[in-house]
Amino acid sequence: MRCKPPDTRFYAELRDLNTGFLALITDPDLTWHGPLFGLDAGVAAAIRALSKTQQEFIAGIPGPLVEFETLLPPNRVADASPESRPANGRWLESARLFSTELIMYLWQMARQDRLAAALCFGPESGRVSRMADMSFREIQDCAGPAVYQLKARFARHSRFWPDLIRAARSADPEFQYLSRLSIIPLALAQGSALVR
Numbered sequence: 001m002r003c004k005p006p007d008t009r010f011y012a013e014l015r016d017l018n019t020g021f022l023a024l025i026t027d028p029d030l031t032w033h034g035p036l037f038g039l040d041a042g043v044a045a046a047i048r049a050l051s052k053t054q055q056e057f058i059a060g061i062p063g064p065l066v067e068f069e070t071l072l073p074p075n076r077v078a079d080a081s082p083e084s085r086p087a088n089g090r091w092l093e094s095a096r097l098f099s100t101e102l103i104m105y106l107w108q109m110a111r112q113d114r115l116a117a118a119l120c121f122g123p124e125s126g127r128v129s130r131m132a133d134m135s136f137r138e139i140q141d142c143a144g145p146a147v148y149q150l151k152a153r154f155a156r157h158s159r160f161w162p163d164l165i166r167a168a169r170s171a172d173p174e175f176q177y178l179s180r181l182s183i184i185p186l187a188l189a190q191g192s193a194l195v196r
Contacts, residue, residue, distance in 0.1 A: 010116055011062060017105065018059035020098050021066040021152075022047065026055065030091050037066070038155030046165045054168035057176065061164070063183040064120050066102065068149040092147070099147040107131055107139050119187065154186055 025036060026048045036044040050058070058065070110117040110132040117128045134142075154160040160182065167179030 010113075013105070014062070014064055014120075015059050017102065018061065018065045019056070020101070021150075022055050022059055024091070024095055024098060024150075026050075027091055027094065035155075038069075038151040039161060040155075043161045043165070046162075050165065050168055057168045057180075058164055061180045061183050063153075063187055065153050067151060067153045068099075068103070068146055069151050070149055095150065096144070096147045099150050100143045102150075103139060103143050103146050107134065154183075157186065160186060 021037075024030075025039075025044055032044075034041055039047075047055075047058075106117065106120060109120065110128045114128050114132070117131075152161065163179050163182065167176045170176055
């Protein structure tokens with residue numbers, strides 16, 4: 001287990017992960033009604049309207065923009081949340097591939113770098129250890145249904161996504177910098193709420 005701060009490779013991996021998640025939201029073949037990955041339809045539409053450069057700005061935030069609603073042991077994966085689900089088969093395959101890549105990435109991180117995993121999962125007591133202890137077969141069993149558990153991180157926070165979108169459109173570098181960093185106290189607060 002590494003006990004030093006995350007390196008530039010870690011942040012590049014997060015950027016790639018975030019880019020993949022934003023690609024699911026902005027896929028031109030995607031048609032949906034209602035919330036998308038827990039995001040209000042208006043927020044999802046605003047993300048879809050961003051330029052590639054603005055999307056890259058959002059993808060560069062120093063933390064994951066996506067998480068799983070829940071990941072339970074095999075045969076206990078929760079049902080999909082009741083929000084409307086996109087029906088496009090090609091898009092669904094892309095989402096399945098992304099969720100499988102995400103679960104494998106998080107599993108490897110939990111096994112190799114618990115500090116980085118805690119930054120991604122939040123510092124909830126035991127969550128990283130539980131995932132690190134899962135076998136490859138258990139991870140595979142969770143991966144299939146996990147696509148229905150994907151959600152935008154902090155989707156229920158009233159200001160996080162709107163402020164991030166506004167920062168992406170802004171020409172003010174200080175506002176952009178502070179908006180990107182807002183994920184850090186939110187992640188810490190999320191973790192402390194989970195341990196209570």
